Amino acid sequence: MTTLVLSCAIVAAGLYGVMTRRDLVAVLASVEVMLGGASLLLAAYAAAGTAPAAGQGYALLVLAVGAAGAAVGIALLVSLVRRGRSRTDQITEVRG
Amino acid sequence: MSATLLWWGLAVLTVAGAAVVLLTREMMRMILGLGAFLLGIAGLYAWLGFGLLAVAELFVYVGGVLVLFLLAITAMGRDADARAIVRRFDLGAALISIGLAVVLVVALRGLLPAAVPVSGVTVESTADYLLGVWLPQFEIAGVVLLAGLAAALAIVQGGDDE
Incomplete structure (x- = not known):
């Protein structure tokens, strides 16, 4: 129960950061916080389940895909900052 | 008893790191807070008995993603003024976040028994x-x-x- 509360609190804290932060680096860091909380909950479920080794494998896959997402996010961040946009309120339009 | 104390210590490290990420206005402190958060998460994985997952978290996130954050900030070449992050308290966002946490805990509490360290993984x-x-x-x-x-x-x- 305590792990559940901790994980949900971390996810909620990350969501708060995503909603309130304006700097893109801070938003990306908040997304990482959310992902960490969700991964912790997944690992806790795996530990409480009947096949913890399978849960660890699944959590590894989630971790790898999350790292790929973080790399793409940082690439987007660098690309946007090169164009002089480092805050979310400076990104007001999309193309295509 | 010592395992419980270790869990609480790791939980405090994790929450403190997340709080720094959310609250600090200085970019490098935020990255250090993210590092503490990721270390806490890796420690909690190890506490649960998932050593491989803990090592992967250390290598991929602390050693990879965090360094990528640092390199990106350095490459962006932002001056000291730009590194100060504007933050403000938003009551609506806080209520939505707390509401989400409460809904998640209520919805999932029956599915997750008390997490105990596993062995043999x-x-x-x-x-x-x-x-x-x-x-x-x-x-x-x-x-x-x-x-x-x-x-x-x-x-x-x-x-x-x-």
Whole structure:
């Protein structure tokens, strides 16, 4: 129960950061916080389940895909900052 | 008793790191807070008995993603003023976040018994799943990683059209 509360609190804290932060680096860091909380909950479920080794494998896959997402996010961040946009309120339009 | 104390210590480290990420206005402190948060998460994985997951978290996130954050900030060449992050308290966002946490806890509390450290989870047993039953998923994750790498390179190299 305590792990559940901790994980949900971390996810909620990350969501708060995503909603309130304006700097893109801070938003990306908040997304990482959310992902960490969700991964912790997944690992806790795996530990409480009947096949913890399978849960660890699944959590590894989630971790790898999350790292790929973080790399793409940082690439987007660098690309946007090169164009002089480092805050979310400076990104007001999309193309295509 | 010592295991419980260790869990609480790791939980405090994790929450403190997340709080620094959310509240600090200085970019480098925020990255250090993110590092503390990720270390706490890795410690909690190890506490649960998932040593391989803890090591992977350390290598991939603390050693990879965090360094990528630092390199990105350095490469962006932002001056000291730009590194101060504007923050403000938003009551609506706080209520939504707290509401989400409450809904998640209420919805999931019956599904998760008290988490206790597990034993016998070895690298071999995990590899049996990843390279056996879950081989397609494992390969798909590899393809996603490759696509992510290619996308990151394409995004960073292209797009100087403004």
